[in-house]
Amino acid sequence: MEDNPFIQKMLSYGEQGWELALSWLTSPAAWSQFALLLVAFGLAWLLSRRINRALRGLLTPAEDADNLLATARRFVLRFLPLMLPLLAYVFTAVGEQVVRSMFDSGAVIAFGKRVFLFLAARILVQRVITDPFLKLLGKFVLIPIAAIYALGLLDTVSEALTEFQVGVGNISFSLMSLVRGLIAGSLLFWLGRWSNDQSAAMISKQRELRPATRQLAVKTVEIIIFGAAFLLLMNIMGISLTSLAVLGGAIGVGLGFGLQKIASNFISGVILLLEGQATVGDFVELDGGEAGTIVKMTARAIILETYDGRWIVVPNEDFIVTRVINYSDQGSANRYEAEFSVSYDTDINTVPAIVEAAVQGHPDVLEEPYPADCELRGFGDSGIDFSVEFWVNGIDDGRHKYTSDVLFLIWNALKDNGIQIPYPHRVVEFKGEMPK
Structure with missing residues (x-):
């Protein structure tokens, strides 16, 4: 010993x-x-x-x-x-x-x-x-x-770490460079995260910009900050960027085939942010039936929140290659229908005016692009079928139940005017004597 x-x-x-x-x-x-x-x-x-x-x-x-x-x-x-x-x-x-x-x-x-x-x-x-x-x-x-x-002992320890060399392929650096890189990388990571949070908060306050533009600006600033931090870290560690490019190219070729989907989703996310066809806060429905409000847009996927509280992670590529219905693009109005029936004893000529006036009294029903419109749809087995069309700014689900409110208004208006809403009737005929 x-x-x-x-x-x-x-x-x-x-x-x-x-x-x-x-x-x-x-x-x-x-x-x-x-x-x-x-x-x-x-x-x-x-x-x-x-x-x-x-x-x-x-x-x-x-x-x-x-x-x-x-x-x-x-x-x-x-x-x-x-x-x-x-x-x-x-x-x-x-x-x-x-x-x-x-x-x-x-x-x-x-x-x-x-x-x-x-x-x-x-x-x-x-x-x-x-x-x-x-x-x-x-x-x-x-x-x-x-x-x-x-x-x-700082100089002694520094000399010992500098003399110890580490080599990976064409890249060679001392243990001192590795320690210095770990320290500098940790500080740069914290500084990059802090500056990214500050810039994101500042950009989010710019309400004159469209939400998609704000999201794109946040992602661009994030890429610039962490890209600059990575280049600065390589310079601090003394690693040649030429050697790193050769090594990165070899790794990129090997991983490229396995990361095609990730690259596709990233590019699709950039396209979505540039076009602004879908942004945070929009209610969308995908071709596969998924529907919800966009709560977050990341580099890989878009997160939808359904009205029952579930989060659905949808790859960005699905918003590019499949059909997407956007119910709230730039706050556009949406049209809904409420169906009802009246008795055959009713003077149907008076029904449209009564129902349209009642529905238009709802505070959220719009005059533009069209006011409430009551239409005759057919003669059913038990009554005469009507439907009223109305326009609102929003989605008829979640916090807003426009169709339910409209049906209440129709019920009260018809009752006030003595119009009966029928229930199913059946006529039974007996041939011969009535059964005892």
């Missing part, structure tokens, strides 16, 4: 650390630097208390304030816990310059300065950052890096 190179290296680092600690304990210059560290920390503590008290009184907004200025002031207040370690870092840096000019040595105070920076990183993660992803990244990335820097 003593022959293990890693253990030998750790033992040598331990011996160097012990010798360094002994030299600090027996050196007058080291004791003076310890004293300066205590003075710098005490001065930073006193000054930070005064500054924090003044800034809190100046920047704290009213509890019910929710404007942009109040939000900015609350954001600044979140960083006040960093005041103490940062002031200690600044005062220690000044003291380091003084010590180096006097003793030509500043290892102790430089170590203290790095410790204050580590404390600042720890406070930043624990008390300042609120985003769960950034807090997780700070806990497992920022704090360990700050700890390694505080121990003075």
Whole structure:
């Protein structure tokens, strides 16, 4: 076990650390630097208390304030816990310059300065950052890096990671590039997601644009943001885009045959957004019988919500290659019919005027493009059949029950005018004597 190179290296680092600690304990210059560290920390503590008290009184907004200025002031207040370690870092840096000019040595105070920076990183993660992803990244990335820097081993660790090379095909990069890429990729992913959410919210507020145009703008911005983030990440990792293009081309040819449907649905989604024939909020019915309100349009599919609360995921391609009935395209009106019958004893010449007046009294029945129209449809077995046509802005289902309302109006109007609605009658003839 003593022959293990890693253990030998750790033992040598331990011996160097012990010798360094002994030299600090027996050196007058080291004791003076310890004293300066205590003075710098005490001065930073006193000054930070005064500054924090003044800034809190100046920047704290009213509890019910929710404007942009109040939000900015609350954001600044979140960083006040960093005041103490940062002031200690600044005062220690000044003291380091003084010590180096006097003793030509500043290892102790430089170590203290790095410790204050580590404390600042720890406070930043624990008390300042609120985003769960950034807090997780700070806990497992920022704090360990700050700890390694505080121990003075950052250059050693960086050299070891840089020397370790990783190769994939024609692409070769160091382990340091991989670590740097993971850190940068995580930050770019969070920044891309945040900027995409902000841009989507801003575009959604532009009510002068058609819903389809807004959806297309949101998708375009999303592609631009994450495309730029990917290119920037490749540059940070030091990967040649030429080599990546060759590798990507080979993978693309292999996966292209299996991803034809995905590509078709993506292109179909772009076409739908450009044409605007279907957008969020429209009630549509597909050739296969699926019907519902469009609640979401993604790069691959459109999600319909039926009136019984189910969500149906329909591939974008189905909206291109099959027939689609859009009942609410640009808010156009829809026509419905309500059928009813009257008794044969009725003067049918009076029925249309009575029913049309009653139906037109409904607040949602339109005058344009046509008012309510009552038509004679036929002479049935039990009564005379009529039908009234009416136009409304909306769908006769879900929250709106236009046909039901119209039938109530017809019933009440006919009853008020003494017109009977028949029920089935049957005439039975007996030949010969009546049965006993």
